Amino acid sequence: MPSDATLVFYLMGVAAIMMASNRVRYDLIALFVLVTLALSGILTPSEAVAGFGATIIIMVAGLFVVGEMLDRTGVARTVGDGILKFGRGQEVRLMIPLSVGAAILGSVMSSTAVVAIFIPIVMRIARDSGINAARLLLPMSFGALISGMLTLIGTPGNLAVSDALREATGQPLGFFSFSLVGALVLLGTVVFFVFVGRHMLGPLTADGTGLARRRDRSFAELYRSHGFEGVEVLRVTRDMRGEALGSLLAQAPRVLSRWRRGPGAGAQTALYNAGMELREGDLIVVTGDVAEIAAFARTPGLGHFRSFYEDMNRWIDTLGIMEVMIHPEAAIRGRTLADLGFRDRYGLEVLDLLRDATPMQEVQTVPLRGSDRLLVAGPWPKLDAINATGRDFVILEEPAERAQSVPNSHKLWIALIILLTMIAVSIGGLSITIAVILAAIAAVLTGTISTNQAYRSIRLETLVLIAGMLPLSTALDKTGGADMIVQGLLQLAGDDSPRAVLFALFALTMSLSWILSNTATLVLVAPIAVNAALSMGVSPLPMAIAVLIAGSAGFASPVSSPVVTLVVSPGGYKFVDFLKIGLPLTALVAAIVTFVVPALFPF
Structure with missing residues (x-):
């Protein structure tokens, strides 16, 4: 055995052991592999670092930006709310649409893009439902991985298999030639996760108790803690201004905010003040005694x-509340809110002032003392800003819904247009990498995300992991190690049984896909599979489909595909998690390939 090939095999084994130990970060292992290949002379320095210039790295970086755009504009929240509504907080009802949806989308666009788009959606669902994200991310990721088994364009490697068939027989694969096999794998995978797999991915909740996660107090609960028993939204049914509006407000509970539909699909939310008029169709938030609000809602011109x-999503992005404490050494002690011109100075409304747990009646004229607690309302940027005003205020509590707010919700439709355009042009033939770059640029230019936010959204550890492992493919090819693996497995299977050769090809392709990229593996194995079938005098179609399915079956390795690697960090997965889940799924796919493929596509 050539010494260089031997070293590559040893290096692969050491890297696998280090990953299995879970004591070394995966990105550091990838750098160890890269440096070893360069120092040993197996690869030149340029070849060793070539992974950092690979198109997959650029694409993944761009997809992180697109994913951040979807989160900041509310697209992720909207999709997540839909899945949450369907799932009703039940893990299985959440997991199934995530897995199947990722598979369907990945069958017509980049599965890597699908996972990058779905990660913020899954994280938001996990946060809102209290379910451990690790029990949702891997099923979603595996669904996207299986998408390569559903259509001819599910993964670029499928085209290599089709080309090998066309060159040998003149008949390429059709768009849906093998979709039934992929659908069976997807069904089996979902059933496995429903009954077995999800229980192998940690506790139901992130805190490990298996109980509902303790959550911060909600918006309404925080209101009620300050004596505001009712927090309701009323609709204005006629225009009101001047004396009519003054008469209305004279009998009103506290009117906190007004929502008004703006031009097109836009909307405007603002703190209410006495100078605002009310128009038909406006919505207002009122707080106070429940009976008082109910009586007010029956006033002519208003309706509940x-x-x-229940209407939180309309308000949460622009209207927040926060409980703050006056710092014991604050410079504003002894002054009243009226003296400070608090509303004009900070752009916030003080709803309540507590002193030693006792509410003050004249909030605007009570001299402030250290440790007084204020319940303030207003735009989130204004609320955040008071924490940076020297030593005057200390933030005590934010509502649980703060995590659900998205700062650029008014640009949701722009983000959707960018996303759908990216998908459409990539399906239409434009390179997915170029499509993603254009989408990332459009996200910044349209203001859905700032340049700094775009750069901060890119997870360098994931890029280093992918780029550092890519040189292994080059090393195996350059040293002849890949050819040695191929020939050894084919000799082991023999040529007496087409089914045995088919299984050997499946095992070979799947094993290589744990190390090489999906595309590189299929480019390498597809011609061998076709030629092996022709030399045995049998149809190459089942052999070709077997290796195609195997190329998207890298369940047992966290570095088998960027589709899987992307969820390692947010899911907090260990190497052993992929073995526990991946090996049973691999056995399932092997059974389908060995027995179902020859039945559908006879030798």
Whole structure:
């Protein structure tokens, strides 16, 4: 055995052991592999670092930006809310649409892009439902991985298999030639996760108790803790201004905010003040005694719309509340809110002032003392800003819904247009890498995300992991190690049984896909599979489909595909997690390939 090939095999084994130990970060292992290949002379320095210039690295970086755009504009929240509504907080009802949706989308666009898009959606669902994200991310990721088994364009490697068939027989694969096999794998995978797999991915909740996660107090609960029993949204049914509006407000509970539909699909939310007029169709938030609000809602020109808490998504992005404490050494001690011109100075409304747990009646004229607690409302940027005003205020509590707010929700439709355009042009033939770069540029230019936010969204550890492992493919090819693996497995299977050769090809392709990229593996194995079938005098179609399915079956390795690697960090997975889940799934796919493929595509 050539010494260089031997070293590559040893290096692969050492890297696998280091990953299995879970004591060394995966990105550091990848750099160890890269440096070893360069120092040993197996690869030149340029070849060793070539992975950092690979198109997959650029694409993944761009997809992180697109994913951040979807999160900051509310697309992720909207999709997540839909899945949450369907799932009703039940893990299985959440997991199934995530897995199947990722598979379907990945069958017509980049599966890597699908996972990058779905990660913020899954994390938001996990946060809102209290379910451990690790029990949702891997099923979603595996669904996207299986997408390569559903259509001819599911993964670039499929085209290599089709080309090998066309060159040998003149008949390429059709768009849906093998979709039934992929659908069976997807069904088996979902069933496995429903009954077995999800229980192998840690506790149901992130805190490990298996109980509902303790959450911060909600918007409404925080209101009620300050004596505001009712928080309701009322609809204005006629225009009101001047004396009519003054008469209305004279009998009103506290009017906190007004929502008004703006031009097109836009909307405007603002703190209410006495100078604002009310128009038909406006919505207002009122707080106070429940009976008082109910009576006010029956006033001519008004009507009850719904509970503020039920209408949260309309308000949460622009209207927040926060409980703050006056710092014991604050410079504003002894001054009143009226003296400070608090509303004009900070752009916030003080709803309540507590002193030693006792509410003060004249909030605007009470001299402030250290440790007084204020309940303040207003735009989130204004709320955040008071924490940076020297030593005057200390933030005590934010509502649980703060995590759900998205700062650029008014640009949701722009983000959707960018996303759908990216998908459409990539399906239409434009390189997915170029499509992603254009989408990332459009995200910044349209203001859906800032340049600094775009750069901060890129996870360098994931890029280093992918780029550092890519040179292994080059090393195996350059040293002849890949050819040695191929020939050894084919000799072991023999040529008496087409089914045995088919299984050997499946095992070979799947094993190589744990190390090489999916595309590189299929480019390498597809011609061998076709030629092996022709030399045995049998149809090459089942052999070709077997290796195609195997190329998207890298369940047992965290570095088998960027589709899988992307979820390692957010899911907090260990190497052993992929073995526990991946090996049973691999056995399932092997059984389908060995027995179902020859039945559908006879030798």
